[in-house]
Amino acid sequence: MLLSLALAILTWKSPTTRTAAVNGLLTLGFVLASFVVFGTGLPLAHWDRLLRSDWRNYARSFPTILQLFVYLEVTPSIGSLLQLQPSRMKRAIFVGSVLLLILETAWSALGLALVPFHGGLREDPVTVLLRQGGPVASAVLGLGCFAVVTTILGTNLALRSFCRGAKLLPPSWAYSLGVLLPALAPKGAFFAAIDFAGAYPVTLLWGCALPLMALRGQNKTKRKTLLLLALFLASLATVVIYAVQDLGLLLLSRSARWA
Structure with a gap:
């Protein structure tokens, strides 16, 4: 402290x-x-x-x-x-x-x-x-x-x-x-926060938001555009997978990352 x-x-x-x-x-x-x-x-x-x-x-x-x-x-x-x-x-x-x-x-x-x-x-x-x-x-x-x-x-x-x-x-x-x-924060909150941040905010910010921002820019080659799209789609799929997993845990009365 x-x-x-x-x-x-x-x-x-x-x-x-x-x-x-x-x-x-x-x-x-x-x-x-x-x-x-x-x-x-x-x-x-x-x-x-x-x-x-x-x-x-x-x-x-x-x-x-x-x-x-x-x-x-x-x-x-x-x-x-x-x-x-x-x-x-x-x-x-x-x-x-x-x-x-x-x-x-x-x-x-x-x-x-x-x-x-x-x-x-x-x-x-x-x-x-x-x-x-x-x-x-x-x-x-x-x-x-x-x-x-x-x-x-x-x-x-x-x-x-x-x-x-x-x-x-x-x-x-x-x-x-x-x-x-x-x-x-109480003991144990740090690792729970890291798990949540990696699954959602980090993936959304660095994997989804940044490629979309770059795609709106200029001077993009076709190869760079394809790489940015692939990164965005892979990151979006990762977030969806984690969301589905957490919803499944929540329905089973277990603790999800955000619950």
Whole structure:
């Protein structure tokens, strides 16, 4: 709660460039913690553990995977920092996305190679690594702290850009509600919110709305038009599938994502 409040005040009171500079330093800490994680974890990894697989829960995890695309919410902040220069914005988003993809893939592989396997992996690998103690646990804890703080700052920047155009409430009130309400949410609400957001808002915003906006633009080739249409239809079909599943759960007196 105190951390959320401090980061919220920093983001609201400071210029975008200053908040970005702070976030840059924290990102550097994240990178250094990543090196420590790999430096201490690689000698202990058992790579044959990567051969184990169980894809039965993949479909249920898909909304959470889609949640990774919310990093695109920092696009307005990138535009402000790079003075709305399209070529620089595209390069920054592309390079940042590739680096994150490499890091996420490497971390996932290392995490699985470090976690023992006893009749099935029933716990979060991060929880298992933290419980084991030692240098790997300390490095993972530091990595997680930097990841959380940088994510909050990036989200706060996007929220500030949105709230400054708020009509129903004063910008400061809209921003305060957007920051504090998640911090006051009960335990377990975070993961439920991620599941809901990945299944509906994220898919609708990034998978449906953006392709439609791009289709209304100019200078579209036939190939680009077909790709945008395919993305829109696939995203729309995903939302419909989740809605049908949730309606089925609701009819069976079970809890749907939005109920």
